[in-house]
Amino acid sequence: MNATAANGAWSSSRPRLPLLKSVAGDWGGRVGLVLLVVIIILAIVGPWLAPHSTTTPVGIPGEASTGNFPLGLDFLGRDVLSRALSGGRSTLLLAGAATALTYLVGVTIGLVAGYSRTLADPILMRTVDVFLSFPALLVMLLFVTAFGGGSGVLVAATVLVLFPGVARVVRTATLEVSTKAYVEAAVARGEGTVAVLGREILPNIVGPIIADLGIRFSWSIILIASVNYLGLGLKPPTADWGLMVSENREIISNNPLALLAPAVILALLIIAVNLTADAYLRQRGRSRTR
Numbered sequence: 001m002n003a004t005a006a007n008g009a010w011s012s013s014r015p016r017l018p019l020l021k022s023v024a025g026d027w028g029g030r031v032g033l034v035l036l037v038v039i040i041i042l043a044i045v046g047p048w049l050a051p052h053s054t055t056t057p058v059g060i061p062g063e064a065s066t067g068n069f070p071l072g073l074d075f076l077g078r079d080v081l082s083r084a085l086s087g088g089r090s091t092l093l094l095a096g097a098a099t100a101l102t103y104l105v106g107v108t109i110g111l112v113a114g115y116s117r118t119l120a121d122p123i124l125m126r127t128v129d130v131f132l133s134f135p136a137l138l139v140m141l142l143f144v145t146a147f148g149g150g151s152g153v154l155v156a157a158t159v160l161v162l163f164p165g166v167a168r169v170v171r172t173a174t175l176e177v178s179t180k181a182y183v184e185a186a187v188a189r190g191e192g193t194v195a196v197l198g199r200e201i202l203p204n205i206v207g208p209i210i211a212d213l214g215i216r217f218s219w220s221i222i223l224i225a226s227v228n229y230l231g232l233g234l235k236p237p238t239a240d241w242g243l244m245v246s247e248n249r250e251i252i253s254n255n256p257l258a259l260l261a262p263a264v265i266l267a268l269l270i271i272a273v274n275l276t277a278d279a280y281l282r283q284r285g286r287s288r289t290r
Contacts, residue, residue: 029279035272039265043088050082054239062251062258072255074248078237080258086239087262091269094151095220098158102216106163107209110170111197115178125171128164136161140223144232154233158220169212173205180204214277218270225266241266 052058057077058069065072071080113124131139143157177183178201186200225242227233234240236247241262248258 026279026283028275029283032272032275032277032279035268036276039088039269039272040092042085042265043092046085046088050079050085052079052082054078054083054086055237062254064255065257071257071261074244074255074258075251080244080248080255080261083239083244084241084261084265087241087244088265090151090234090238090240091221091225091242091266094154094158094224095217098155098162098220098224099213099217101155101159102162102166102220103209103213105159106166107170107202109163109167110172111174111201113167114171114174115193115197115201121171124167128167131160131164132168136219136223137226140227141230141232144227149233149235151234154224154227157227158223161223162216162219166212166216169208170205173208174201177201177204211277211281214273214280218273218277221266221270221273 047054055078057073058079059073059077061073061075061077063069063073063077069079069081071084074080074083109124109128113121139161140157143160144153147153147156183196183200186196191199224233225245228240228242229246231243231246234243236243244262245259245266248255252259
């Protein structure tokens, strides 16, 4: 096969459906995308919209909703609305960083394992299987307990839990693509392993990676919020949605909004991510059948 034919094969096998167009073409995707954009904007501009300090008490602890405090006060007398508006940055930044690093590690391992055809494949994948054999939350808790809380530890623990799944998805996709004619043509032209992986294989497995992205991002949010809820992650007085749910459990009878507000926002964020990812999967499946 000549270079022109190889390039034609390469381009025809790439995902044909742009991400935003595919999501916007589905009603569930539109709902999810709108929710996701609103929550991201809220997380970015929320701290500037907060009417009160997030760390200074402004009234009676556990006070219910009033005109000055629409969501009431938390267990220390701080404004719940202000903390809810400011609590999204930590959630999205930590989940986003964890997801990005998860794919950096997982995609690298999956590509090498799927393309190497050497002893590296079984060694890497058996190591991945060992990590997969442990419950995710248990690994998170052990890691955080051993190394302490904090942003860096939370991100590292989340990557440790999530990268095996990504590695397996990428390896499977790489095994399928690596037998295509355009990959064989690139090897015949004398391209090195890094060039073949970066130019021929990786662009052609973007579809499965994007399809998997929503699941991993959702799990990042859930795991980080769960550890914060248990009081082992971020430390007070940090404004974080997961931490707010934990802090205000004892005053739920006095001011349920102190707990419900961050819990509902977290739920909507996860729903938005899943709706967006599901819409992409549906539209991608339809485009393949045409």
